[in-house]
Amino acid sequence: xxxxxxxxxxxxxDIYWTHFQTIHFSQYLLGDxxxxxxxxxxxxxxxxxxxxxxxxxxxxxxLTWDVELKTIDDILFFxxxxxxxxxxxxxxxxxxxVFRYNGWSQFDVLIFDGKNLCEKGASYFVRKCGxxxxxxxxxxxxxxxxxxxxxxxxxxxxxxxxxxxxxYVSDDSVTVPSEQCIIxxxxxxxxxxxxxxxxxxxxxxxxxxxxxxASDDAECSPISKNLPQGPQYxxxxxxxxxxxxxxxxxxxxxxxxxxxxxxVMRPTHVYKRFFVYIPLEWATxxxxxxxxxxxxxxxxxxxxxxxxxxRVRGYGGITGGWKHFVIDNNLEEFDVCLFKPAGQMxxxxxxxxxxxxxxEEISPRTLLTPPRKRGRKNSIKIH
Numbered sequence: 001x002x003x004x005x006x007x008x009x010x011x012x013x014d015i016y017w018t019h020f021q022t023i024h025f026s027q028y029l030l031g032d033x034x035x036x037x038x039x040x041x042x043x044x045x046x047x048x049x050x051x052x053x054x055x056x057x058x059x060x061x062x063l064t065w066d067v068e069l070k071t072i073d074d075i076l077f078f079x080x081x082x083x084x085x086x087x088x089x090x091x092x093x094x095x096x097x098v099f100r101y102n103g104w105s106q107f108d109v110l111i112f113d114g115k116n117l118c119e120k121g122a123s124y125f126v127r128k129c130g131x132x133x134x135x136x137x138x139x140x141x142x143x144x145x146x147x148x149x150x151x152x153x154x155x156x157x158x159x160x161x162x163x164x165x166x167x168y169v170s171d172d173s174v175t176v177p178s179e180q181c182i183i184x185x186x187x188x189x190x191x192x193x194x195x196x197x198x199x200x201x202x203x204x205x206x207x208x209x210x211x212x213x214a215s216d217d218a219e220c221s222p223i224s225k226n227l228p229q230g231p232q233y234x235x236x237x238x239x240x241x242x243x244x245x246x247x248x249x250x251x252x253x254x255x256x257x258x259x260x261x262x263x264v265m266r267p268t269h270v271y272k273r274f275f276v277y278i279p280l281e282w283a284t285x286x287x288x289x290x291x292x293x294x295x296x297x298x299x300x301x302x303x304x305x306x307x308x309x310x311r312v313r314g315y316g317g318i319t320g321g322w323k324h325f326v327i328d329n330n331l332e333e334f335d336v337c338l339f340k341p342a343g344q345m346x347x348x349x350x351x352x353x354x355x356x357x358x359x360e361e362i363s364p365r366t367l368l369t370p371p372r373k374r375g376r377k378n379s380i381k382i383h
Contacts, residue, residue: 017046017047022100022101022102022103023043023046023047023100023101023103024098024099024100024101025039025040025043025098025099025101026096026097026098026099027039027040027096027097027099028094028095028096028097028114029091029092029093029094029095029096029097029114030093030094033086033091033093034083034086034087034091035082035083036070036077036078036079036082037077037078037082037097038075038076038077039069039075039076039077039078041075043101044076047101048076049253050103050104050249050253051069051076051105052069052104052105052262052263052264053068053069053261053262053279053281053282054066054067054068054069054105054263054277054279055067055069055078055105055106055107056105056106056107056266057078057081057082057085057106057107057109058106058107058108058109059085059088059089059109059111059123059126060109060110060111060119060123060124060126061123061124061125061126063088063126064106064266065081065082065084065085065088066081066277067079067080067081067082067085068080068081068277068279068280068281068315070279070281080279080280080315085109088126088127089111089120089123089126090122091111092114093114094114094115095111095112095113095114095120096111096112096113096114096117097109097110097111097112098110098112103246104245104246104249104264104334105249105264110123111123230272230273230274230323231272231323231367231368232271232272232367232368233270233271233272233365233366233367233368234271234365234366234367234368235271235332235333235363235365236363236364236365236366237332237359237361237363238359238361238363240334240358240359244358244359245334245358247358248334248335248336248356248357248358249264249336249356251336251356252336252337252338252354252356255338255354255356256338257340259285259286259340259341260338260339260340261278261279261282261286261338261339261340262336262337262338262339263276263336263337263338263339264334264335264336265331265332265333265334265335265336265337266333267333269326269331269333270326270331270332270333270335271333271365274319274322274323274326275317275318275319275322276317276318276322276337277315277317278307278315278316278317278318279315280315283307283309283315283316286341286349287307287309287316287341287349289309289311289316290309291306291307291308291309292306292307292309292348292349293305293306293307293348294306294307294318294348294349294350294351295345295348295349295350295351296318296321296322296325296351296353297342297350297351297352297353298325298329298352298353298354298355301328302345302350303321303324303325303328304321305318305319305320305321305322305325306318306319306320306321306322307319307349308320325353327365329355330362330365331355332357332358334358335355335356335357335358336355336356337353337354337355337356338353338354338355338356339351339352339353340352340353340354
């Protein structure tokens with residue numbers, strides 16, 4: 001009887017770690033919690049192969065933070081970006097955090113007071129003040145419902161003009177910052193009827209093989225905080241399922257290697273701001289830690305882009321040129337890109353990009369906000 005119970009328990013553990021769509025773990029905040037947070041070893045041992053180098057933490061407010069995973073002495077930590085999550089949530093020593101892993105690149109986080117073991121109500125009303133790589137302005141978000149990934153659509157959320165000197169830009173959940181903003185939200189939705197479609201009649205470049213100059217959309221970089229918002233787009237892709245999302249990620253993971261960098265596309269990658277965060281460790285190994293032109297190569301075509309490195313923050317990302325790569329290749333949220341260094345071209349690093357799409361059907365996106373009128377360098381064809 002005892003052996004039977006042990007066998008059943010082992011079977012149950014195996015089923016949990018291999019078949020459950022979401023997995024939870026908790027962690028008390030102790031020691032240098034404000035600098036980095038260790039992820040439990042058992043969790044890492046079971047899911048590390050699924051984890052990309054950069055993940056998203058979604059707080060109770062619905063706001064998200066991009067965080068780098070880093071291994072130190074065989075322990076995996078939430079590292080770069082974790083400090084902002086701690087600061088924005090006013091986390092304290094002995095607080096208890098519960099993490100819900102969604103199976104690809106996001107952790108939903110619940111925050112409890114370690115003294116009374118009750119959830120911290122203020123965590124649902126977090127404000128991010130000042131421009132960051134995630135948002136622009138003083139933000140307040142409220143989750144109106146728990147969304148299921150089974151009926152995921154990928155529109156860009158509404159931009160709302162709040163009573164603030166800075167503009168509000170929504171990210172992933174429905175936003176209800178104030179009564180004034182509720183009114184703005186209703187009126188703002190009406191503007192979608194006049195949004196123009198970006199299709200084959202108005203391509204992002206001048207035709208096949210014609211690619212953008214690296215500085216064309218440099219204003220989309222979060223490194224330059226005070227620059228105005230660029231264009232924003234609305235996805236017209238059909239609803240996608242959880243299985244389709246996971247399948248794209250699994251295919252990308254199967255093709256990855258030690259020198260590749262895997263990124264699951266998020267709205268800030270493909271619908272607005274157009275910035276791809278690069279972890280410091282990967283950039284150190286494959287790029288020089290300075291502002292530079294790079295080449296993004298997909299199949300036989302090559303795009304000039306820009307890697308901007310912020311020495312103060314200690315990280316960088318792909319900015320200028322990335323927007324044109326996204327539009328020319330019809331990238332959508334949850335598609336997966338695998339970046340791999342592939343030598344030099346004209347003294348600049350080439351990154352081969354493999355794209356793993358959630359669905360193969362292409363639907364032209366809709367332009368919500370027109371780009372700024374400004375001078376643009378001629379597009380450059382790279383042979």
